[in-house]
Amino acid sequence: MPFESSWQTEDHLLIEDTIKRFFAEEIVPNEPEWEKAGQVDESVWTTAGALGLLGGGIPEAFGGLGIDAGIDALICAEQGRVNALGWGFVVHTIVKNYIVMQGTPEQKAKWLPQLASGQAIPSIVMSEPGAGSDLKGIRTRAVRDGDDLVIDGSKIFISNGQTSNMLIVVARTGDTGSARDISLVVVEPEQADQVIRGRNLDKIGMKAQDTSELRFDGVRVPKENILGGVEGRGFGQLMQELPWERLMIAYWSLGAIEGALDLTIDYVNDRKAFGRHVMDFQNTRFVLARCKMKLELTRAYVDKCMVQYLAGELDAASASIAKLWATEAQGEVIDACLQLHGGYGYMSEYPISQFYANARVQRIYGGTSEIMLELISRSLV
Ligand SMILES: Cc1cc2nc3c(=O)[nH]c(=O)nc-3n(C[C@H](O)[C@H](O)[C@H](O)COP(=O)(O)OP(=O)(O)OC[C@H]3O[C@@H](n4cnc5c(N)ncnc54)[C@H](O)[C@@H]3O)c2cc1C
CATH class of the missing domain: 2.40.110.10 (Butyryl-CoA Dehydrogenase, subunit A, domain 2)
Incomplete structure (x- = not known):
């Protein structure tokens, strides 16, 4: 049963299939080629635009879907789950959000349609x-x-x-x-x-x-x-919009935790040691139980922040907690999952190793973990 978050509406549920198909058909198969090239094929932006995936949070009058930006969270989470991170969608949702929230009417009319169609790469x-x-x-x-x-x-x-x-x-x-x-x-x-x-x-x-x-x-x-x-006004604009960036990074972590856990469950159910499946060791089940706990706690918190965001009430400390918690949980879960793969986990051809390599930066960009702690601590004084 796919999980349905409390903030999801019928509109979000309808577009979820399109999001999953887009990643399965347009992103995952191309990622190895893009890795060699060091960048994605630019046509992926207009493909996403034609499917309506770039229009979340943009009013219909400006080329958008007329659906709230919640679909961007679904896209970030799916991208984390399939661990194909070349396509810089998270930057799209950040830039789009700045223009929606801070742009003049003329700026919105000029720039948002270009972003919604994928003609503008942000x-x-x-x-x-x-x-x-x-x-x-x-x-x-x-x-x-x-x-x-x-x-x-x-x-x-x-x-x-x-x-x-x-x-x-x-x-x-x-x-x-x-x-x-x-x-x-x-x-x-x-x-x-x-x-x-x-x-x-x-x-x-x-x-x-x-x-x-x-x-x-x-x-x-x-x-x-x-x-x-x-x-x-730039510094004030940054302070107002950075919480959205941090929440989107947290959704990306959420997806990555889910993806890493799923593929590890498959692996330990298949791999044998001492005549038993690795899943049969109590240690394995306890490690995976902790990972599942972290997945569900992360989901609960980022969803709470999304509810706050959609109500116009996401504050800097809450967004910082979301980023700090989710990115640290991502690191811990993926490290534990890699360990359960043994030596194969360290081999590039095993997907868990790519989850591991991709996870590290999540605690650095969008504000480091130390800056998140600083921001959270400011809410205490
Ligand atoms: C893959 C990748 C993509 C990126 N994409 C973008 C992008 O699209 N646009 C963009 O503008 N930037 C981008 N960045 C930059 C990223 O946001 C910065 O690297 C990050 O903000 C940290 O800045 P810095 O690297 O200069 O580290 P520094 O600021 O030099 O920090 C070094 C260390 O000191 C710590 N530190 C700094 N200040 C404090 C403090 N007050 N209290 C305690 N500890 C502190 C930091 O936490 C860190 O551990 C990207 C970075 C990477 C790696």
Whole structure:
């Protein structure tokens, strides 16, 4: 029986089959080729768009489905479950959310249809070589020149970095020394060619996902491309929208826990040692029972956060708890599942090893575990 979360409506249930079919037919079979290429085929975006998978949370008037963003949680969880992570959907839901929640009516009308159709491939461009956790330390600048903004600076670790053509860039637009110096500036498809793509970085996991250095060397965009239309709001916008990013990462972890547990149950029911199935050892059953417990506790908490989000009430501490708990549970469960595979678990050809390699970064991006603890602790004082 598939699990149905309390926030799911008939609309979500109807689209769930499409999501599963999309991953089974369009993503999983192509992942090995994409891993060799270090990036996905860009056509996957328009395929997803044509199926309506990119329109969650976007009003119909702007090319969306008129269904809430809950479908994005289902997509993230399914992607984690099948462990084919090259397609940078999580960035799509992040960027889309910024524009839905923070864009002016004109910005929504222009950019959301491009995102819903898959013509726009998104990146969220925050991290710099000298500033990751400490975003106030960024040095990239966007300086007014007539009717334009001119962006200069270097960024690193940017997901979809080789392929994106709609980039939300965190840039310094002032020098007052306050949080109001930061703005979010959108580089649209017609300006994206100006962005210099650096190395596609070689990672220990997520091999089909392009993660890149980017250089902005006089990139010119219209001054109207400041998200929300007013300079200096960027830091506040980040604080408001980062909880959604963290919740989506948590759903990804939820799916990965489920996928790793399922394939391990199959493995230990098949593998024999000392004349018995590995599943017959009490240790195996207890280890898997703990994994199941962590799966269900993770699901309960992230679903509670989704209910809060859909009511407009997801706070920073709750989203941080979701990310911290879910990504740590993912690491613990997958480590335990790999152990139950014995030596085969360490071999690349066994899927659990890929779950292991892909899991590690979940505790780093979207705010590290230490930053999550910092944010949670702030809610206690
Ligand atoms: C695969 C991948 C994809 C990514 N995708 C993107 C993307 O699309 N866009 C983007 O902008 N960025 C992206 N990132 C960057 C990611 O968000 C940063 O790596 C992350 O925020 C940490 O920043 P940092 O690497 O500079 O580490 P640092 O900030 O240098 O942290 C180093 C260590 O110090 C700890 N630390 C830092 N500050 C504190 C503190 N106040 N208290 C306690 N401990 C602290 C950290 O937790 C960490 O353990 C990606 C990273 C990876 C690996």
